[in-house]
Amino acid sequence: MKADVSSSGPPLVELIRISKRYGDLLANDGIDLSIEPGEIHALLGENGAGKSTLVKILYGVIEPSAGEIRWEGRPVSIGSPVEARTLGLGMVFQHFSLFEEMTVAENIAVALSGEWSLANVRNRLSEISRTYGLALDADRAVWTLSAGERQRIEIVRCLLQNPRLLILDEPTSVLTPQEAEHLFVTLDKLSAEGCSILYISHKLEEVRRLCRRATILRAGRVVATIDPRASTAREIAALMVGNEVGDIRTDAPHTPQGEVLRVRNLDMPPVGLHGQALKDINLVVRAGEVVGIAGVAGNGQSELFAALSGERLAERNDAITIAGKPSGGMGIEARRRLSAAFVPEERLGHAAAPTHRLSENTLISHASTEVRSGFILLNAAKRLARTIIKSFDVRTPEGDPQARKLSGGNLQKFVIGREIIRKPKLLIVDQPTWGVDAGAARLIRQSLVDLARDGSAVLVVSQDLDELFEVADQMAVIHQGMLSPQKPIGEWTKEAIGLEMLGVAQAQGGAHAD
Numbered sequence: 001m002k003a004d005v006s007s008s009g010p011p012l013v014e015l016i017r018i019s020k021r022y023g024d025l026l027a028n029d030g031i032d033l034s035i036e037p038g039e040i041h042a043l044l045g046e047n048g049a050g051k052s053t054l055v056k057i058l059y060g061v062i063e064p065s066a067g068e069i070r071w072e073g074r075p076v077s078i079g080s081p082v083e084a085r086t087l088g089l090g091m092v093f094q095h096f097s098l099f100e101e102m103t104v105a106e107n108i109a110v111a112l113s114g115e116w117s118l119a120n121v122r123n124r125l126s127e128i129s130r131t132y133g134l135a136l137d138a139d140r141a142v143w144t145l146s147a148g149e150r151q152r153i154e155i156v157r158c159l160l161q162n163p164r165l166l167i168l169d170e171p172t173s174v175l176t177p178q179e180a181e182h183l184f185v186t187l188d189k190l191s192a193e194g195c196s197i198l199y200i201s202h203k204l205e206e207v208r209r210l211c212r213r214a215t216i217l218r219a220g221r222v223v224a225t226i227d228p229r230a231s232t233a234r235e236i237a238a239l240m241v242g243n244e245v246g247d248i249r250t251d252a253p254h255t256p257q258g259e260v261l262r263v264r265n266l267d268m269p270p271v272g273l274h275g276q277a278l279k280d281i282n283l284v285v286r287a288g289e290v291v292g293i294a295g296v297a298g299n300g301q302s303e304l305f306a307a308l309s310g311e312r313l314a315e316r317n318d319a320i321t322i323a324g325k326p327s328g329g330m331g332i333e334a335r336r337r338l339s340a341a342f343v344p345e346e347r348l349g350h351a352a353a354p355t356h357r358l359s360e361n362t363l364i365s366h367a368s369t370e371v372r373s374g375f376i377l378l379n380a381a382k383r384l385a386r387t388i389i390k391s392f393d394v395r396t397p398e399g400d401p402q403a404r405k406l407s408g409g410n411l412q413k414f415v416i417g418r419e420i421i422r423k424p425k426l427l428i429v430d431q432p433t434w435g436v437d438a439g440a441a442r443l444i445r446q447s448l449v450d451l452a453r454d455g456s457a458v459l460v461v462s463q464d465l466d467e468l469f470e471v472a473d474q475m476a477v478i479h480q481g482m483l484s485p486q487k488p489i490g491e492w493t494k495e496a497i498g499l500e501m502l503g504v505a506q507a508q509g510g511a512h513a514d
């Protein structure tokens with residue numbers, strides 16, 4: 001099933017024997033990759049395989065240690081993102097860099113650093129919106145927009161510069177299924193017009209839908225270039241990790257016990273001008289079960305996490321009860337002492353201190369066992385870090401590296417492992433497998449299910465519906481700070497969830513049969 005994408009002229013871009021060394025680690029090891037004009041080319045690989053490194057080299061963010069880049073057959077050196085854009089490269093990053101208070105048109109004009117007048121931007125914006133089906137209102141302030149609309153701003157910003165190659169890094173992780181489908185139509189159109197696309201994703205079904213060629217990296221090297229349509233998602237995942245990726249086991253009998261978390265009529269005002277208020281949240285998580293919270297990003301998930309973890313305190317102590325104790329007014333440390341553990345969405349900065357070593361990062365949630373009379377037990381911290389690394393298959397560039405040196409997915413495994421290894425009575429985790437490859441996602445999901453089957457209560461907030469259907473016993477949907485009734489997973493359909501996500505069910509008085 002070798003891929004075949006033929007074209008008469010030279011490829012648009014060729015990466016030849018690209019290598020990047022970090023100390024002893026070869027993050028990219030002699031990578032060859034070529035992209036034809038108009039091709040949608042997938043770049044796949046498990047966490048830490050070297051995808052971000054390669055794309056950063058192509059976009060001029062980091063310098064390769066060796067190798068050559070050719071653009072339409074000519075050797076080029078891409079020293080900065082500005083040079084990359086001049087050449088015809090556009091990149092849509094996972095994290096958007098937009099100014100909340102400014103309008104769509106102002107944000108685009110600012111990003112183009114004065115090359116375009118506001119009037120020009122507005123004209124071209126409506127033209128591009130129409131041509132590519134990227135509906136955007138030039139005068140809306142960014143803070144009023146969904147993640148999908150924000151992503152459209154970034155795409156339009158790239159398109160205004162007529163890119164020849166568009167790089168997209170996990171673009172659908174912030175989108176609803178409908179928005180993702182819409183994006184695919186736009187990408188198909190761009191490709192038909194001759195714009196090439198380099199598409200990084202861990203979602204193999206969408207890669208099969210979109211791409212005719214995929215380059216698969218493992219440990220910094222190209223292990224295969226395939227036509228993804230000729231393989232199943234499972235076969236591609238096996239190529240990425242070097243062995244079979246199985247399904248998760250959830251078959252142990254599900255017998256939930258007593259309540260570990262009870263949320264009663266929780267209200268919380270918004271933080272700042274554009275935060276989301278929480279309105280009359282009710283929720284129960286019992287020992288032995290996983291409860292999922294679905295919803296499109298920005299509907300109050302982070303506010304709910306802050307309220308449940310104690311990063312923000314509730315007005316009423318009895319609004320939140322953990323292990324039988326009213327805890328609404330308790331801070332995070334006091335809640336941890338009730339055997340609760342928390343994994344926030346943002347792993348670097350929030351869940352882990354970037355410039356601290358992994359052993360030091362264990363202190364964030366293990367201080368009670370690693371600090372004695374004010375002294376840090378460094379050897380204990382190092383031992384613990386080693387155990388987490390081993391049990392959760394964290395691939396590290398060196399023995400005890402700084403957190404920032406881990407690839408995104410590997411840091412996620414470390415942070416989740418650090419909490420699960422405590423065997424907490426209650427685990428609350430926000431977006432557990434965001435940016436994580438298929439093998440690691442399976443490991444993380446299995447650990448969550450196993451923790452619940454061992455008697456803990458687990459609350460998973462996730463935008464990934466497939467994930468929730470895989471791990472959750474009960475589910476509720478959050479929309480504009482309100483939570484739908486919680487129901488057993490078998491009673492939900494994707495359609496009913498979609499209606500709750502859009503708030504249609506609430507407007508109709510509930511699409512749920514409770």
Ligand SMILES: Nc1ncnc2c1ncn2[C@@H]1O[C@H](COP(=O)(O)OP(=O)(O)OP(=O)(O)O)[C@@H](O)[C@H]1O
Nearest residue numbers: 022027047048049050051052053405406407408409
């Ligand atoms: N600044 C750095 N210093 C040392 N090692 C680094 C640095 N940046 C990345 N690495 C290492 O390079 C390897 C490749 O990382 P990279 O981020 O390219 O992987 P990736 O395929 O994008 O992974 P993910 O899917 O998790 O984002 C990893 O082992 C990572 O730990």
